[in-house]
Amino acid sequence: MRILVLVDGSKWSQKAALHAIALARKEKSKIILFSVLDRKEAKAIAFSMTMRSDKLEEMERFEEQVWKEMKKSVKEIMTDMLKFCHERGVNCSIKITEGNAKEKILSEANSGKYSLVVMGAYGKSGKTRIGSLLEEVVGLIKPPTMIVR
Amino acid sequence: MGIFSTIISRKFKNIAGTRYERILKDYKEFFLTKEELSLPVIKSILMPVDRSTRKVPEEIYEALSACEDAEVTVVYIMSEDACELIRQTLGEKASREFRLKQEESGRALLESITPSLERLGLKVRTRMLLGNKSEDVIRLSREKDLLVIPKLYGSEITKTTSISPVVMKIVQHVSIPVIVY
Numbered sequence: 001m002r003i004l005v006l007v008d009g010s011k012w013s014q015k016a017a018l019h020a021i022a023l024a025r026k027e028k029s030k031i032i033l034f035s036v037l038d039r040k041e042a043k044a045i046a047f048s049m050t051m052r053s054d055k056l057e058e059m060e061r062f063e064e065q066v067w068k069e070m071k072k073s074v075k076e077i078m079t080d081m082l083k084f085c086h087e088r089g090v091n092c093s094i095k096i097t098e099g100n101a102k103e104k105i106l107s108e109a110n111s112g113k114y115s116l117v118v119m120g121a122y123g124k125s126g127k128t129r130i131g132s133l134l135e136e137v138v139g140l141i142k143p144p145t146m147i148v149r
Numbered sequence: 150m151g152i153f154s155t156i157i158s159r160k161f162k163n164i165a166g167t168r169y170e171r172i173l174k175d176y177k178e179f180f181l182t183k184e185e186l187s188l189p190v191i192k193s194i195l196m197p198v199d200r201s202t203r204k205v206p207e208e209i210y211e212a213l214s215a216c217e218d219a220e221v222t223v224v225y226i227m228s229e230d231a232c233e234l235i236r237q238t239l240g241e242k243a244s245r246e247f248r249l250k251q252e253e254s255g256r257a258l259l260e261s262i263t264p265s266l267e268r269l270g271l272k273v274r275t276r277m278l279l280g281n282k283s284e285d286v287i288r289l290s291r292e293k294d295l296l297v298i299p300k301l302y303g304s305e306i307t308k309t310t311s312i313s314p315v316v317m318k319i320v321q322h323v324s325i326p327v328i329v330y
Binding site: 001024025116135144145146148 | 178179180181185186187188190206208209211212215216217310311312320325326328330
């Protein structure tokens, strides 16, 4: 069984990884930790921060800084998760890509390589509401999809 | 794997000083606690089926085979509202006939799914009830560890819907992991 775990760095995607590990331990399975870095996210953060701080001229520089931090952070998170899987004897690899999250997720999940997709119910903004990305993609993902909370 | 715990510890512990414990408590929603780090064990599974369940995909059986010794409750819920609507518009007899047909197709569906689950070494219970599909699934899922549900559960198959509103409502309201297929 090949399991695709969607990782956005939130607590919920970490819980998704735990469920994937529990399912992957029995069979000869492989977990692929998948994360999409969307430049728009860095842009949005930079815009919102500089608008509030009255330093619009800093926006591009700040965006670049946020983008670098996002890349660094996701690598750290994925490496940590990878180590956690290996320690539990689960075959695992990581895949990080850049672009539109919805498009990249659908293209990877529907590539025909996976028998299960696992994702968190909520995003990085916490448990306030069900993740908007989940609402957008869950019906369009072809393999069975596990939503973890 | 306590990634955020590690990050908080590494980046903020020195800055936060005595406020560290309070920060951990306030931001608990955003990072995995030690208690949450254990691997989940699935012992009970709820599997609602209806006529949208044309065939349970092999991948579902493959995933469920990892849930050793779990008990699966396969449930067929007949819509009470539909029966009542038929009773009010077409009469008692038509409503009774509709219900009998529903029971017949429900029984056939439950019987077709059970052997495949039993072959995986799972304990299987089947239930048939008259009620409300979304509310009853939400209620029954409270005592389960996993919910496995078809994408089009509770609705007619249309070309415009990739997931039924009934399933979206269920996903939003249950507190356990859900596999949609």
